[in-house]
Amino acid sequence: MLELISFGEKGYGWLLVQGAWITLQLSFVGFAAALVLGVLIAMATLERRGLRWMAWRVYASVFMGVPSLLVIFLLFFGGAEIVRGLLAPFGIKAKLDMTPFTAGAIGLAIVYSAYMAELVRGAIQNVPKGQLESAAALCIPRTHIWTKVILPQAARLALPGLVNLWIILLKDTALVSLVGLNDIIAQAKIAAGSTKQPFVFYTAAAVFFILFGAVTVRYSRYLRERLERGQRTAQT
Known part of the structure; x- marks a missing residue:
């Protein structure tokens, strides 16, 4: 059975590696976009009032309330039409092709940015207000x-929650295989269909997610220690 996932002529090892690489690319792009968008939303909605807060509540209600797969389907099958419709009033004609990777990355970014925004806003609000007041008193530029x-x-403060969202997003990349992306799930399905050994290849895909999740947890511990160095020094 191990010969089936080897890297020889009769093995499907390289097929799984290619799928794993696409899965990781999609995860990193989707997570990075969601994080940037989430941070911007969190900074813009710190005050729980006004038009921005109302718009955020609508955004959060929509994208926290629908499955990620549905958002990906809408983008893949109708994303190009949506963009053309938005640009048409400005006289801009654009010919767009929504690839499975693009639809998956945008869909994951939109959905998870809502969760990121809630997480980051809570972390910002838990930073002692004296930090902001002291920096303002020293005339430090607002950007700094x-x-x-x-x-x-x-x-x-947000690191544990970010790690959890990363692991969940990594697993949700499997949904994009349903719109034709050749990620590790799709490649495992191809190999399983060719060899009639689904248990072998789906187990290999499961091992990939388990191992990468373990690597994530280990790296997050190192990152947490790095972030807490100054905190421990101040407490000492």
């Missing part, structure tokens, strides 16, 4: 206050 004072401390 956010990038050097507030967000680094918020990152330490």
Whole structure:
């Protein structure tokens, strides 16, 4: 059975490796886009009032309330039409092709940015207000206050939640195989169909997710120690 997932002529090892690489690319792109968008939303909606807060509540209600797969389907089958419709009033004609990778990355980014925003906002609000007041009293530029004072401390507070969202998003990449992306799930399905050995290849795909999740947890511990160095020094 191990010969089936080897890298020889009769093995499907390279097929699984290619699928794993596409899965990781999709995960990194989707997570990075969701994180950037989530941070921007969190910073824009710190005050729980006004038009921005109302728009955010609608956004959160929609994308937290529908399955990720449905968003990916809508983007893949209708994303190009949606973009053309939005650009048409401005006289812009664009010919767009929504690939499975693009639809998956955008869909995951949109859905998970809602969760990121809630997480990051909570972390920012838990940073002691004296930090912001002290930085403002020292006439530190507002951009530096956010990038050097507030967000680094918020990152330490939000890290456990970010790790959990990363692992969940990594598993959700399997959904994109349903719109034709040749990720590790799709490649395992191809290999299983060719060899009539589904248990072997689906187990190999499961091992990939388990191992990468374990690597994530281990790296997150190292990152947490790095972020907490200054905190321990201050407490000492």
